[in-house]
Amino acid sequence: MPDTTSSQVPLENVTPRPTDITVHRSVVCTFCGCLCDDIEVEVQDNQIRKVKKACLIGRNKIMHSQSNSPRPTIQGREVSIADTIAEAARILRTAKFPLVYGLSSATTEAQKELVEIAEILDGNLDNPSSYCHGPGVMARQQVGLATCTLGEVKNRADLVIFWGCNPMESHMRHLSRYSSQPKGLFTGEGRKGRKIIAIDIRPTATTKAADQFIQVEPGTTFETATVLRALVRGLKLGISDDNALVAGVPLRVWRELAEAIKSCKYGVIFFGLGVTQCRGRDLNPEQLSVLVREVNDFTRFYAIPMRGHGNVAGCNQVMGWQTGYPLAVNFSRGYPRYNPGEFSVLGLLGRKEIDAALIVATDPGAHLPQDSVRYLRDIPTIYLEPHNNTTTGWATVVIPVAPAGVAAAGTFYRMDNIPLRVKKIVESPLPSDEEVLRSIKEKIVHAQDC
Amino acid sequence: MGGLSGLLVTVRSSKQGAEMMTSKLSEDYLREISSLRINAGDMQTLCVADGQRARMKSPYGEVTVTCHTADVPSGLFFLPLGPLANQLFSGANTEGTGVPDWKRQRVTIEALETTSVPVEEHSHDA
Numbered sequence: 001m002p003d004t005t006s007s008q009v010p011l012e013n014v015t016p017r018p019t020d021i022t023v024h025r026s027v028v029c030t031f032c033g034c035l036c037d038d039i040e041v042e043v044q045d046n047q048i049r050k051v052k053k054a055c056l057i058g059r060n061k062i063m064h065s066q067s068n069s070p071r072p073t074i075q076g077r078e079v080s081i082a083d084t085i086a087e088a089a090r091i092l093r094t095a096k097f098p099l100v101y102g103l104s105s106a107t108t109e110a111q112k113e114l115v116e117i118a119e120i121l122d123g124n125l126d127n128p129s130s131y132c133h134g135p136g137v138m139a140r141q142q143v144g145l146a147t148c149t150l151g152e153v154k155n156r157a158d159l160v161i162f163w164g165c166n167p168m169e170s171h172m173r174h175l176s177r178y179s180s181q182p183k184g185l186f187t188g189e190g191r192k193g194r195k196i197i198a199i200d201i202r203p204t205a206t207t208k209a210a211d212q213f214i215q216v217e218p219g220t221t222f223e224t225a226t227v228l229r230a231l232v233r234g235l236k237l238g239i240s241d242d243n244a245l246v247a248g249v250p251l252r253v254w255r256e257l258a259e260a261i262k263s264c265k266y267g268v269i270f271f272g273l274g275v276t277q278c279r280g281r282d283l284n285p286e287q288l289s290v291l292v293r294e295v296n297d298f299t300r301f302y303a304i305p306m307r308g309h310g311n312v313a314g315c316n317q318v319m320g321w322q323t324g325y326p327l328a329v330n331f332s333r334g335y336p337r338y339n340p341g342e343f344s345v346l347g348l349l350g351r352k353e354i355d356a357a358l359i360v361a362t363d364p365g366a367h368l369p370q371d372s373v374r375y376l377r378d379i380p381t382i383y384l385e386p387h388n389n390t391t392t393g394w395a396t397v398v399i400p401v402a403p404a405g406v407a408a409a410g411t412f413y414r415m416d417n418i419p420l421r422v423k424k425i426v427e428s429p430l431p432s433d434e435e436v437l438r439s440i441k442e443k444i445v446h447a448q449d450c
Numbered sequence: 451m452g453g454l455s456g457l458l459v460t461v462r463s464s465k466q467g468a469e470m471m472t473s474k475l476s477e478d479y480l481r482e483i484s485s486l487r488i489n490a491g492d493m494q495t496l497c498v499a500d501g502q503r504a505r506m507k508s509p510y511g512e513v514t515v516t517c518h519t520a521d522v523p524s525g526l527f528f529l530p531l532g533p534l535a536n537q538l539f540s541g542a543n544t545e546g547t548g549v550p551d552w553k554r555q556r557v558t559i560e561a562l563e564t565t566s567v568p569v570e571e572h573s574h575d576a
Contacts, residue, residue, distance in 0.1 A: 346548055
């Protein structure tokens with residue numbers, strides 16, 4: 001090994017010797033509700049070099065987590081992060097009816113700060129579940145949900161139904177880690193011992209991976225769940241022809257499915273946005289939840305929503321603990337009120353009621369309808385985000401933050417509401433969401449005290 | 451050449467998910483979120499071939515999409531989630547639920563480029 005400090009070696013020709021590669025194991029991918037916690041990440045010189053075991057999306061998320069950070073700006077002018085925090089606090093404390101929105105890819109620790117800020121401001125608080133799985137959340141408030149963990153699915157489930165979801169493209173490792181292939185305590189045969197059924201309006205990669213694909217007409221979740229409830233309970237339908245169509249599918253197919261449900265040892269329905277966003281919205285998951293409850297008169301049967309964003313389940317948890325409600329909360333009377341149609345982000349933007357917004361860990365420019373985005377662009381918008389995206393270009397105040405699960409530690413909730421600790425595996429010059437939000441909160445409170 | 455009406459359904463695609471993690475401002479991301487999956491018979495009605503562009507309109511806006519044949523029902527059009535699809539939705543009316551019609555927005559679609567002969571014959575010639 002040459003001595004690189006020796007005078008015989010000109011210093012300008014010396015390439016600093018790279019430090020050893022550190023392999024971080026059991027890293028949690030924070031992209032989707034699966035929160036795969038077996039990822040391996042190689043780090044050298046504080047740079048992520050390689051990602052192993054993740055799906056294509058997860059690999060891209062982690063590999064690109066250290067690049068493309070926005071600059072701290074106020075109305076497009078680059079300033080210090082301290083200046084952005086001061087301006088954010090000024091905007092929020094002078095607003096009459098602000099919205100605090102996002103949360104879904106932030107840590108629960110940052111989410112707690114957001115709840116507190118919304119309360120201090122007598123403002124509104126919402127997260128993206130209000131236009132995604134929110135109807136399922138509302139259904140659970142009405143009728144509850146018999147549910148289980150993904151670990152139980154892996155170890156026990158012999159019947160898995162994917163209903164209105166396509167995890168092969170949206171939650172890519174779901175089938176291999178939890179619901180189809182894995183061999184568990186009582187599922188020693190893995191895929192061979194499981195019956196997989198997919199209900200959808202079109203063929204997908206998931207329906208192709210299933211043993212049976214039931215292709216339904218769009219907007220028919222409610223009647224499908226209703227017919228299944230009746231068939232499971234053995235009620236007369238008043239339809240004599242077994243080939244009569246229900247949701248575009250012969251009744252005999254539903255009868256066979258009802259029998260498969262009743263005769264399994266441990267069944268699980270995974271339901272997606274095809275259930276919560278189609279015609280009927282919250283009535284669909286409500287009927288599905290009642291079906292699941294009633295099947296438990298015959299066998300063990302559960303349902304799990306296929307939550308999208310990494311910690312969107314955590315949003316509902318944190319808001320539930322701290323306000324009593326999982327989404328769409330308003331504090332303007334000094335106590336939390338809940339009304340999804342009124343205080344959800346799209347309701348507030350649609351009626352042009354809010355006069356400022358604090359947005360964290362979501363990308364409204366890509367997620368919200370055009371009229372909602374247009375209104376947001378007309379009011380002061382403060383935006384915390386680790387990467388340049390479709391919102392950083394127009395937000396009034398942009399505050400770059402360290403990406404959670406890579407350069408900031410914290411807690412995320414998996415789709416089955418299991419909390420997992422996400423790691424900090426590299427250093428970042430940027431503060432975490434939690435740190436920025438605490439600073440904003442303290443400045444607001446201090447100004448109110450003065 | 452004729453227009454078609456049907457329901458727009460927004461969906462996640464693996465490529466859309468992967469590209470948005472690289473950059474939502476990249477050409478690859480924009481290409482994917484403008485890729486419409488449409489029934490072969492509907493393509494033929496529109497006189498568009500795979501990879502040709504069409505204009506999709508809703509009461510709230512219009513966008514240009516690139517048509518790709520897919521095994522999907524006639525009258526249902528599938529577009530990946532993203533800022534392009536969102537031009538066709540409104541957040542103002544959610545029927546009191548907070549959820550727009552992400553899975554059932556009524557739209558019309560018309561070709562911007564057309565094949566000179568029906569699609570089936572065109573592909574035979576190729």
